[in-house]
Amino acid sequence: xxxxxxxxxxxxxxxxxxxxxxxxxxxxxxxxxxxxxxxxxxxxxxxxxxxxxxxxxxxxxxxxxxxxxxxxxxxxxxxxxxxxxxxxxxxxxxxxxxxxxxxxxxxxxxxxxxxxxxxxxxxxxxxxxxxxxxxxxxxxxxxxxxxxxxxxxxxxxxxxxxxxxxxxxxxxxxxxxxxxxxxxxxxxxxxxxxxxxxxxxxxxxxxxxxxxxxxxxxxxxxxxxxxxxxxxxxxxx
Amino acid sequence: xxxxxxxxxxxxxxxxxxxxxxxxxxxxxxxxxxxxxxxxxxxxxxxxxxxxxxxxxxxxxxxxxxxxxxxxxxxxxxxxxxxxxxxxxxxxxxxxxxxxxxxxxxxxxxxxxxxxxxxxxxxxxxxxxxxxxxxxxxxxxxxxxxxxxxxxxxxxxxxxxxxxxxxxxxxxxxxxxxxxxxxxxxxxxxxxxxxxxxxxxxxxxxxxxxxxxxxxxxxxxxxxxxxxxxxxxxxxxxxxxxxxxxxxxxxxxxxxxxxxxxxxxxxxxxxxxxxxxxxxxxxxxxxxxxxxxxxxxxxxxxxxxxxxxxxxxxxxxxxxxxxxxxxxxxxxxxxxxxxxxxxxxxxxxxxxxxxxxxxxxxxxxxx
Amino acid sequence: xxxxxxxxxxxxxxxxxxxxxxxxxxxxxxxxxxxxxxxxxxxxxxxxxxxxxxxxxxxxxxxxxxxxxxxxxxxxxxxxxxxxxxxxxxxxxxxxxxxxxxxxxxxxxxxxxxxxxxxxxxxxxxxxxxxxxxxxxxxxxxxxxxxxxxxxxxxxxxxxxxxxxxxxxxxxxxxxxxxxxxxxxxxxxxxxxxxxxxxxxxxxxxxxxxxxxxx
Numbered sequence: 001x002x003x004x005x006x007x008x009x010x011x012x013x014x015x016x017x018x019x020x021x022x023x024x025x026x027x028x029x030x031x032x033x034x035x036x037x038x039x040x041x042x043x044x045x046x047x048x049x050x051x052x053x054x055x056x057x058x059x060x061x062x063x064x065x066x067x068x069x070x071x072x073x074x075x076x077x078x079x080x081x082x083x084x085x086x087x088x089x090x091x092x093x094x095x096x097x098x099x100x101x102x103x104x105x106x107x108x109x110x111x112x113x114x115x116x117x118x119x120x121x122x123x124x125x126x127x128x129x130x131x132x133x134x135x136x137x138x139x140x141x142x143x144x145x146x147x148x149x150x151x152x153x154x155x156x157x158x159x160x161x162x163x164x165x166x167x168x169x170x171x172x173x174x175x176x177x178x179x180x181x182x183x184x185x186x187x188x189x190x191x192x193x194x195x196x197x198x199x200x201x202x203x204x205x206x207x208x209x210x211x212x213x214x215x216x217x218x219x220x221x222x223x224x225x226x227x228x229x230x231x232x233x234x235x236x237x
Numbered sequence: 238x239x240x241x242x243x244x245x246x247x248x249x250x251x252x253x254x255x256x257x258x259x260x261x262x263x264x265x266x267x268x269x270x271x272x273x274x275x276x277x278x279x280x281x282x283x284x285x286x287x288x289x290x291x292x293x294x295x296x297x298x299x300x301x302x303x304x305x306x307x308x309x310x311x312x313x314x315x316x317x318x319x320x321x322x323x324x325x326x327x328x329x330x331x332x333x334x335x336x337x338x339x340x341x342x343x344x345x346x347x348x349x350x351x352x353x354x355x356x357x358x359x360x361x362x363x364x365x366x367x368x369x370x371x372x373x374x375x376x377x378x379x380x381x382x383x384x385x386x387x388x389x390x391x392x393x394x395x396x397x398x399x400x401x402x403x404x405x406x407x408x409x410x411x412x413x414x415x416x417x418x419x420x421x422x423x424x425x426x427x428x429x430x431x432x433x434x435x436x437x438x439x440x441x442x443x444x445x446x447x448x449x450x451x452x453x454x455x456x457x458x459x460x461x462x463x464x465x466x467x468x469x470x471x472x473x474x475x476x477x478x479x480x481x482x483x484x485x486x487x488x489x490x491x492x493x494x495x496x497x498x499x500x501x502x503x504x505x506x507x508x509x510x511x512x513x514x515x516x517x518x519x520x521x522x523x524x525x526x527x528x529x530x531x532x533x534x535x536x537x538x539x540x541x542x543x544x545x546x547x548x549x550x551x552x553x554x555x556x557x558x559x560x561x562x563x564x565x566x567x568x569x570x571x572x573x574x575x576x577x578x579x580x581x582x583x584x585x586x587x588x589x590x591x592x593x594x595x596x597x598x599x600x601x602x603x604x
Numbered sequence: 605x606x607x608x609x610x611x612x613x614x615x616x617x618x619x620x621x622x623x624x625x626x627x628x629x630x631x632x633x634x635x636x637x638x639x640x641x642x643x644x645x646x647x648x649x650x651x652x653x654x655x656x657x658x659x660x661x662x663x664x665x666x667x668x669x670x671x672x673x674x675x676x677x678x679x680x681x682x683x684x685x686x687x688x689x690x691x692x693x694x695x696x697x698x699x700x701x702x703x704x705x706x707x708x709x710x711x712x713x714x715x716x717x718x719x720x721x722x723x724x725x726x727x728x729x730x731x732x733x734x735x736x737x738x739x740x741x742x743x744x745x746x747x748x749x750x751x752x753x754x755x756x757x758x759x760x761x762x763x764x765x766x767x768x769x770x771x772x773x774x775x776x777x778x779x780x781x782x783x784x785x786x787x788x789x790x791x792x793x794x795x796x797x798x799x800x801x802x803x804x805x806x807x808x809x810x811x812x813x814x815x816x817x818x819x
Contacts, residue, residue, distance in 0.1 A: 003678050070747070071794035073754035076787030079771045083780040127328025129293055130400075131341045131390065132318030145332050164668030168758075171775060181674050185761070190678045197674030201667045208666045220332035222374035 116147030260455030498591025625766025702744025706737030
């Protein structure tokens with residue numbers, strides 16, 4: 001049997017799909033922690049970022065944040081989160097993985113929400129004020145919708161990075177697709193390693209496509225999507 | 238001067254970190270229903286003055302009253318809903334259709350949907366936009382069309398006051414001139430109080446009922462109707478700003494109807510050659526105009542009459558320097574100069590009103 | 605919390621891992637730059653190839669490098685080649701995009717002037733377009749290099765890792781000091797690499813510097 005036949009055989013075995021350590025559960029675990037992390041990162045950063053940007057504050061922070069985010073390796077984030085989690089008694093698995101992923105996603109989302117609002121044409125903002133919009137209405141009715149193309153791209157890129165890094169959660173005891181990789185190396189099982197790598201790759205591409213496909217529903221009509229990768233991207237592993 | 242709609246009293250604005258004030262103790266009254274143009278070189282504070290009226294900029298000291306009420310007694314955003322605002326960059330909301338852009342202020346004021354829709358339709362028509370454009374996004378409109386939409390948005394809630402900051406500065410000269418004329422046409426119907434900022438003196442003279450010429454630091458050099466400015470510039474600065482050709486500029490403000498037209502040597506087409514000759518003798522000319530009732534047929538040299546018995550026997554020559562009565566003295570001058578004549582014939586439609594001579598035009602400047 | 609005494613004992617290890625980390629990074633960025641320059645040239649010569657080239661490098665960028673390392677293991681084994689394929693493929697999108705954008709961004713009037721004084725197409729590219737595009741290109745290299753420094757830590761999975769070795773071993777031994785050491789060294793290296801590239805850019809673009817002082 002050559003390698004690909006072995007992979008096919010693995011995929012053909014229903015036992016590998018179902019159950020707690022099956023491909024389906026692990027994929028769902030992987031998606032679940034990714035969605036949760038990105039959501040938390042958005043909730044924690046976007047309101048602050050857009051308010052700071054509205055008042056033209058925090059320009060310096062945004063620059064340094066994204067540099068810091070790039071300099072600290074995501075693997076390091078996972079390991080640090082693990083250490084912290086253990087020392088404060090949150091244990092293995094879910095918490096260190098979640099904390100690391102949130103920490104990974106926050107800087108680029110913060111920065112792009114900030115620059116997205118900052119880039120909104122000042123004439124539009126002035127016209128908004130001139131027509132009698134309150135500051136709140138200017139922010140929520142003009143600046144945030146007009147920053148959406150940049151913000152959405154940042155969330156997309158961060159989500160892909162989170163899906164990738166969630167793989168490392170297996171090292172600190174989280175399930176997800178990384179388990180195949182870690183267990184595969186431990187057991188010297190190339191097929192399992194390959195399954196892990198392929199499923200993470202496919203999930204990352206699917207994430208990217210999901211965000212691209214939903215763009216037209218999320219982005220206000222009349223705003224043009226910015227160049228898809230023209231944002232401060234999250235470092236991805 | 239009509240009663241003041243906007244009154245500035247000793248208004249000063251010094252920007253943070255600046256040594257000299259951008260506007261220094263300016264007092265100005267803007268009469269109700271007039272177009273007042275603030276004009277001056279860059280750095281004269283004209284935009285600052287405008288933005289202090291709707292509180293996009295707060296003055297360092299002084300009082301601004303709108304319709305007798307201190308503008309600071311109202312929340313800025315409430316104040317602004319009652320003031321139309323048009324800027325050079327237009328600032329249409331790119332993520333909203335033209336109709337939604339125009340509906341911005343009525344929406345903020347909480348009008349019901351039906352009323353807003355009706356108002357939007359009215360305005361699209363008023364500013365001369367194609368109704369089909371209402372559902373498009375700003376990016377798909379030309380600069381001139383966008384500016385019309387911007388004006389429509391400013392007029393949406395029928396505010397008594399309109400602030401316009403170089404509204405036509407970004408469009409090409411032909412479109413600009415058309416938009417200026419449309420603004421005047423609109424103003425004839427709407428009679429708003431308009432404060433209009435520009436750096437273009439010709440635009441100021443064209444659209445303003447009254448022009449405020451400002452110098453660096455918001456110094457008011459002269460505040461007067463355009464004709465008065467051109468006739469009696471208060472000082473060297475104003476004269477320089479108006480330019481060497483201010484006499485010509487002024488002519489464009491004087492309507493032909495303000496001079497007494499000369500009847501000229503005229504004979505009816507039914508008249509005899511003798512009648513024609515006596516008209517020429519009386520007027521001291523070698524030519525005579527031919528009328529049929531009050532319609533002008535043309536003119537004849539005295540030699541054209543030789544050997545004829547009635548005027549009807551001759552073929553009249555065509556007047557080349559003709560001009561309509563609604564034109565300005567400047568256009569009359571153009572007509573005379575371009576045809577190398579001494580006078581231009583003034584018509585109203587087909588009807589002959591009289592003639593205007595070159596010396597009358599130059600006298601017009603003295604009045 | 606931090607066991608300084610242990611760290612001072614690690615001199616040899618740290619040196620060894622530094623060499624490994626720097627080597628992996630430099631190879632990845634240099635190879636990535638060469639491949640990207642080639643792809644960018646193709647894209648610039650023939651605009652129609654730009655979309656497929658960026659699409660392909662976009663997919664490579666989207667595939668997590670950890671997945672790429674792992675997918676390659678059955679074929680190229682636990683080797684330097686495996687690590688470098690993963691690292692290089694990640695840099696392509698950023699570099700190609702910045703090279704093309706940089707060269708496209710050179711003012712057409714400058715290019716026309718160069719043609720006017722008699723430069724050949726090749727000469728224009730070498731003497732005018734590339735030098736003027738340098739700030740944008742270097743910006744791309746900075747992002748690519750700093751990200752690569754971070755990614756190298758993950759190559760532990762194919763038996764390398766640079767400073768990632770400390771992180772991995774710290775995790776296995778539950779030894780926070782070693783994890784922190786790995787993270788701190790990696791972050792430090794990222795900063796050093798970034799600053800060196802900034803310095804290199806300043807040295808290579810004296811005209812941009814003089815403009816900055818005039819303002």
